[in-house]
Amino acid sequence: MLHHPGYRTKFADNLKKSLPRIPYAPDFCAFAKAGKELAALHLSYEKLEPHPLQFVTKVKSLSYRVEKMKLSKHTANLRVNNSLTLAGIPPEVYDYRLGNRSAQHWIIDQYQVSEDKRSGIVSDPNREDDPEYIVRLVGQVVKVSLETVRIVKGLPTHY
Numbered sequence: 001m002l003h004h005p006g007y008r009t010k011f012a013d014n015l016k017k018s019l020p021r022i023p024y025a026p027d028f029c030a031f032a033k034a035g036k037e038l039a040a041l042h043l044s045y046e047k048l049e050p051h052p053l054q055f056v057t058k059v060k061s062l063s064y065r066v067e068k069m070k071l072s073k074h075t076a077n078l079r080v081n082n083s084l085t086l087a088g089i090p091p092e093v094y095d096y097r098l099g100n101r102s103a104q105h106w107i108i109d110q111y112q113v114s115e116d117k118r119s120g121i122v123s124d125p126n127r128e129d130d131p132e133y134i135v136r137l138v139g140q141v142v143k144v145s146l147e148t149v150r151i152v153k154g155l156p157t158h159y
Contacts, residue, residue, distance in 0.1 A: 001031055003038065003152045027156045034151050041147050050139020051146065054087040064131045068112040069138075071105075078108070080135060089142060096145040096152075103141050111137070 001007055001022050011021065025031045041048075055062075056077070063083045070079045075094060078086045094102040101109075111125045111134050127133045 001025060001035075003034075003148070004031075004155050005152070006157070025156075026158060030156050034155055037151050038148060041144055041151075045140050045144045046137075048140050048143050050136050051090075051142035053089065053139055053142065056085040056087050057083055058085075059083045064133075064135050065126055066111060066113070066134045069108045071108065078104075078138065080138075084135070086135065086138060090146060092149050093142050093145040096148045103145050104138075107138060107141050 002020055007023075008015070014021065059082075061083065063081055066080055071077070072079070075091065076087065076089050078089060080086060089104070093104050096103055098106055113122065113124045113126070115122045125134060
């Protein structure tokens with residue numbers, strides 16, 4: 001129910017300042033089924049096979065290391081580093097939003113090497129034991145976003 005576009009539009013002002021009000025849905029079973037699918041999808045995203053993105057490499061020695069990822073102007077390509085770009089990100093990925101930004105934008109923002117200026121502590125999301133982790137996560141988030149959009153579009157129009 002909380003994902004339904006009509007619900008989000010109708011109660012947009014209320015959702016900014018208070019807990020969501022969940023109305024009784026005439027087609028409760030359809031919403032319950034969608035909720036079950038969304039819960040399974042979102043809780044087990046790390047077990048999903050990533051969406052098949054194209055790996056565009058510029059050098060012979062491929063590196064998965066992320067310093068700071070950057071989306072292309074048309075958002076279909078994601079530059080992971082100087083040796084790897086992930087291509088073929090479907091535009092529907094950006095329809096699934098967490099607050100005011102897409103899940104893909106959230107990953108790009110959060111999964112980068114950063115240093116706290118005051119303390120000098122470096123935060124590095126790369127994993128030595130699993131160098132492909134962030135690239136795989138990008139593909140999994142693409143898949144979760146696409147499936148979430150599909151499920152939400154399948155909700156009944158009236159809630």
